[in-house]
Amino acid sequence: MSGPSAVSATGRARAYVAGPPFGIDAVTAVERSIPSLAPGQILVQMRAVALNYRDILVANGVGAWRVSESRVLASDGVGVVVAVGDAVTRVALGDRVSGIFYPRWHDGELTPDKLAVPLGGVAADGVLAEYVVFDAESVVRVPELLSDAEVATLPTAAVTAWHAIAERHDVRPGETVLIQGTGGVSLFALQFARLRGAEVIVTSSSDEKLERARALGASHSVNYRATPAWDERVVELTSGRGVDHVVDVVGGANLNRSMSSLRLGGTVSIIGLLAGTAGQVDTYRFATKNARLHGIEVGSRSMFEAMNVAIATHRLRPVVDRTFEFDDIHAALRHVETGAHFGKVVLTVGGGDGPVGRALRATLTGNTSARAPA
C-alpha cells in the first residue's frame, strides 16, 4: 500500500458477529483491528447494512448456514471508500459502493469457484461492521438518487429478484407474475415486474400488507392465510389460464401450489426456503404443465450493475420497512424473524464518526476535524 490515496489503517473498529452458541442473543459486538490493505483491496467505511432472512439462519446456526467459528454477520450494505491499496483502478476515494454477495462472481455462468465465498456466512465474514475490506473487483458503484438505507437493500434481495425477472427469465409486457409474500426479495420482484410492464398478483398473510402491495402496483392480491388454496384463486384471477411466471420464495411443498398457479409452459423461479429446503413435490404436474423451473442463486456483479442502471433510469425506490441503529441489531433481527416487516430492514452504521473514522479522514485530508466524504 502506498501513495497519497492510501491510509495506514492501524485503528480498531466494531463489528457484530454470529456463531456458537447461536441464537439472536448470541450475536455479539467485537472490536477488531482494521487490516492493512493488500494490492487490489479497498477499505470501506460502512454507512448502512440491510438484513436478509439468511441472516436469521446464520444467527440461529441453521443447517448449511451454521458457522463453525464466529463470523461478521450480514452480506448487504453500503459505504464510502476511505482507502485504496496499490493497483486499484475500478473505484476511487470517496466513491459510494456496495460489496457483491458472491465476491468472485463478476459475470458469466456460475462455477464452483464463483460460489465459494459468499459474504456473511460459513466461508467469509460479512459487512455488519464499521469498516470492511473488499477486493475492488467485488464492489459496484451505486445509484446516486438512493439514500444509504435504500442502497443497502440491493446486493442480495434486489439482485436475486432482478436475476429471476430480468436475466434468467425475461418478463415481457403483458405477462402476469405471481409474487409470494411481502418480504425483501418479493417486493423487489414486484417492482421489477411492474417496471417491465407485467401484471402482478401478490400473496401475503396480511390484508394490510396486501393493500400496500397494491399501492406499489400489484393488480390483484390473495391472503394465503385466509385462502389456503390460494393457487386456485390465482388461476381464477387469470381467467383459468394461470400466471406466466411464479417467484417462489417459500420452497418445499409450496412448489406444488406454485406449479398449480402456472400457465402451460410457464416458469417458476425457485428462490426461497421459508418453508424449508425440501418437500414432497408432484413431479407429474411439472411434466404436464410443460413448465420451466429456474433455480436462482443471488446474481453476479454484472447483473447488479445492469439492475442499477434500471433503478436509476426508472427512479425506482426500494421499500425500506424500518431503520434501526447499529447497536439495535438484536431488535432488528427479531423484527425480521417475526415477519412483521414489509420490504427491507436496515441498520445505520455510525462508525465514521468514531475515533477510527476521524483518524482515517484526518489521514486522508490532513484535517483532524474533517467530516466523512459526502
Ligand SMILES: NC(=O)c1ccc[n+]([C@@H]2O[C@H](COP(=O)([O-])OP(=O)(O)OC[C@H]3O[C@@H](n4cnc5c(N)ncnc54)[C@H](OP(=O)(O)O)[C@@H]3O)[C@@H](O)[C@H]2O)c1
Ligand atoms: N436463492 C437465493 O439466492 C436467495 C436470495 C435471497 C433470499 N433467498 C431466500 O428467499 C426467501 C425470502 O427471503 P427474504 O430475505 O426476502 O425474506 P423476508 O424479507 O424475511 O420475507 C419473508 C416474508 O415471506 C412471506 N412468507 C413467509 N412464509 C410464507 C408462506 N408460507 N407463503 C407465502 N409467503 C410467505 C412473509 O410475507 P407476509 O408477511 O406478506 O406474509 C414474510 O414476511 C428466504 O427463504 C431466503 O433465504 C434466496
